[in-house]
Amino acid sequence: MTNWEERRHLVKIANMYYNDNWTQEQIAKKFSVSRPVISKALQKAKQIGIIKVFINDKTFHTVKLEEKLEEKYNLNDVLIVPSSDQSVEMTTHAVAKAGANYLSKNMKEIKSLGISWGETLTALVKEYPFEMRENVKIVPLExxxxxxxxxxxxxxLAYELSNRMGGTCTYLYAPAIVESKELYERLIGMEDIELVLNECKNVDMALIGIGNPYHNSTLETLGYIQNEEKDLMREKGVVGDLGFRFFDESGSPLTDILDKQVIGISLNSLKQINKVVAVVSGVNKVDSLRAALKGKFIDVLITDQKTASMLDKFE
Known part of the structure; x- marks a missing residue:
């Protein structure tokens, strides 16, 4: 409990600091005390309710949601882009731009960067600023x-991003999905392909998108899957893919779905990469994204507000 005289003293300090814009050092000098004494007084004023801090900014709610998702899914970082009344294209562009900014600011210790494929990552690469990062190598993940x-x-995308960074890139000269297991075995045994696949496993950071094979599927547009394959996927419990590698609602890899026909990094190898950044746009990917998070494939999530809000509603 505080008496009237102490409360009056705390209010006076709080008023000088918050309303009159005095520094803690100036207030300390006025009362002939040390600066830590003023700091403790302000902290006590908060604890007993004299000071109540209100943040007046429209981004406050997205910041709180970022914190909730970080804790809920044990993520290193979450970046949420406002998307209240934007079109699908505008939302994708905004998420891609945020992804490009995040990447540019977090390349300091990165010497090798793996990149997957897709519309959102393509938009991200186009937004990436031209820089000089000559020591960085970009590696395609499939x-x-x-x-x-x-x-x-x-x-x-590896080529385009390396141009913007002023670095180098490698190429994986193989289809993403081959026609048979026999061809798969032959290709992954080739020296050049084996070399790039090993580089994939050892990149410092991976940049990925997430696919939903049932709704607005680029895989279907490209002809990699037909209705027949989709029916099989439903039977097997597929909810999404990362670089053509499929997983179920718990995030467990489904290795009997095209797994021995995909030329690219495996989900288990992806999980071992030090920092995996997922750039995801669109509520149609919420189920796929949630499963990928449950599978612990992602360290950093960059997405739009609607998708993040729906993700937060899951138990």
Missing amino acids: GGMGTKKVDIHANQ
Whole structure:
């Protein structure tokens, strides 16, 4: 309990600090005490309710949501982009831009960066500023030879991002998904492909997107999966994919779905990478994203507010 005289003293200090913009040092000099005494007085004024801090900014709620998701899914960092009335295209662009800014600010210790494929990552690369990072190597996390949507393939994104960074890149000269297990075994045994796949496992950071094979699926657009494959996926419990590697609602890899036909990093190897950054846009990916988080494949999440809000509602 505090008496009237002490409360009056605390109020006076609080008023000088918050309303009159005095520094703690100036207040200390006025009362002939040390600065730590003033600091403790302000802290006590908060504890007993004299000082109540209100944050007046529209980003406050997204910051609180970021903190909740960090704790809920044990993430290193979460970045949420406001998306209240934006179109799908505008939201994707905003998330991609936020991803590019985050990447640019967190490249200090990075010497090798793995990149996956997809529309959102393509938008991110286009937003990335031109810099000089000559010591950085960009590595595609999976193959991607083909004639459809070549601009969103991992090889192309590795090339484009290395140009913007002024660094170097490698290429994985193989399809993302091959026709048979026999061809798969032959390709991964080739020296050049084996070398790049080993580089994938040892990158300092991985940049990934998340796919939902049932809703607005780029995999379907590219012809990698048809209705027949989708029916099989439903039977097996597939809820999403990371670089053509499928997983169920608990985040467990489903190795009997095209696994021995995919030329790229495995989910178990992805999990071993020191920092995996997922850039995800769109509420149609909430179930897939939640499963990927439960599987602990992700360390940093960059997404839009609607997707994050839906993610927060899950128990």
